[in-house]
Amino acid sequence: MPEVEAASDTSLAQALAFRAQGDWARALACLTRANAQRPSASLQQQLVDWRIEAGRSPSAAAAGEAHSAPERASHAPGVDKGASAIPEVPPGELTAARLHEAIHGSGALIVRGLLDASVAEELRQQIERVAGAREDPENFPSVEPEAAWYTRSSEVRGAPAQLFRRPGQAVESSSIWVADSPRMACELLALYERLGLPSLLENYFGEPARLSVKKWVLRKMAPKKNGNAGWHQDGRFLGEHIRSVNLWLALSDCGGGAPAPGMDLLVDGRREIHPTGTDGAWFDWTVGPERVARLATEAPISQPRFAPGDALLFDHFSLHRTALEDHHNALRYAIEAWFFAASTAPARQQPLYI
Numbered sequence: 001m002p003e004v005e006a007a008s009d010t011s012l013a014q015a016l017a018f019r020a021q022g023d024w025a026r027a028l029a030c031l032t033r034a035n036a037q038r039p040s041a042s043l044q045q046q047l048v049d050w051r052i053e054a055g056r057s058p059s060a061a062a063a064g065e066a067h068s069a070p071e072r073a074s075h076a077p078g079v080d081k082g083a084s085a086i087p088e089v090p091p092g093e094l095t096a097a098r099l100h101e102a103i104h105g106s107g108a109l110i111v112r113g114l115l116d117a118s119v120a121e122e123l124r125q126q127i128e129r130v131a132g133a134r135e136d137p138e139n140f141p142s143v144e145p146e147a148a149w150y151t152r153s154s155e156v157r158g159a160p161a162q163l164f165r166r167p168g169q170a171v172e173s174s175s176i177w178v179a180d181s182p183r184m185a186c187e188l189l190a191l192y193e194r195l196g197l198p199s200l201l202e203n204y205f206g207e208p209a210r211l212s213v214k215k216w217v218l219r220k221m222a223p224k225k226n227g228n229a230g231w232h233q234d235g236r237f238l239g240e241h242i243r244s245v246n247l248w249l250a251l252s253d254c255g256g257g258a259p260a261p262g263m264d265l266l267v268d269g270r271r272e273i274h275p276t277g278t279d280g281a282w283f284d285w286t287v288g289p290e291r292v293a294r295l296a297t298e299a300p301i302s303q304p305r306f307a308p309g310d311a312l313l314f315d316h317f318s319l320h321r322t323a324l325e326d327h328h329n330a331l332r333y334a335i336e337a338w339f340f341a342a343s344t345a346p347a348r349q350q351p352l353y354i
């Protein structure tokens with residue numbers, strides 16, 4: 001199809017011209033269009049490379065700082081406190097104001113059915129495809145040459161994803177950085193755009209949002225007996241003086257009485273970092289169970305049940321843990337995406353321009 005090729009070449013040429021001018025927003029829009037017109041593994045890889053480069057460029061950071069950060073919400077009626085005690089809204093009522101009210105009132109917000117079940121199922125299959133490409137990178141390009149299912153960018157720093165399995169058996173659990181799957185990164189960014197998330201988060205933060213290489217993760221988790229997941233706040237690692245929102249997308253029936261592990265959360269709007277490594281804590285980064293028990297006398301602990309396509313939004317102050325119980329016997333698939341206010345995105349997490 002020569003017209004398609006010509007259109008893609010034109011978009012690519014425009015992308016390069018905008019990049020030369022340091023206009024990352026337009027450069028990435030043109031490169032995204034080139035890949036939509038004629039998908040290729042090399043364009044997908046280039047998109048990830050450019051996003052990382054743009055994420056650390058001073059001009060991108062300065063653009064973020066140019067905005068004020070109101071993060072204020074006017075009164076937002078109608079947030080529904082369901083049985084979980086974490087506020088819930090349908091997708092059509094997800095706004096920056098409601099998100100602010102929920103996080104500062106209860107520490108989290110649930111959006112039921114943010115994705116259709118069919119989309120959640122498709123993403124779950126794609127996580128398997130990424131894990132397959134990670135496991136057997138030699139074979140994958142021949143299966144689908146126009147897609148970079150697993151290709152590590154030379155811009156990415158850190159150890160590659162680990163796959164957990166018993167000898168001779170299929171991979172049980174994996175945590176793979178989305179940036180290591182340029183094909184998946186393109187898919188998810190298009191999805192976030194369709195959901196209106198970049199503009200919602202820009203409203204919430206008062207400046208553009210960034211993702212990061214290290215906190216944007218495809219997760220597949222097998223249930224564990226005696227798993228003892230630690231209570232923690234991500235602000236303990238990411239830093240207290242940032243602004244963040246984690247979009248945790250459930251792709252399995254999980255939590256509550258479901259067969260797959262979910263998430264325990266303290267329903268608490270106070271935004272403060274609790275001491276770690278004390279009160280019976282197993283690790284120096286976890287909040288001890290005795291302290292959590294004391295906190296739970298003032299604020300309830302919730303273990304919501306999630307259907308595939310439900311979303312949980314919280315921030316780096318939200319105290320939570322993976323909810324592992326002995327009755328669990330099913331895999332949990334989920335996608336974790338930490339968004340940061342551009343001017344506060346931690347450099348160590350390798351910010352990604354979106």
Ligand SMILES: [Fe+2]
Pocket residue numbers: 232233234320
């Ligand atoms: Fe966490």
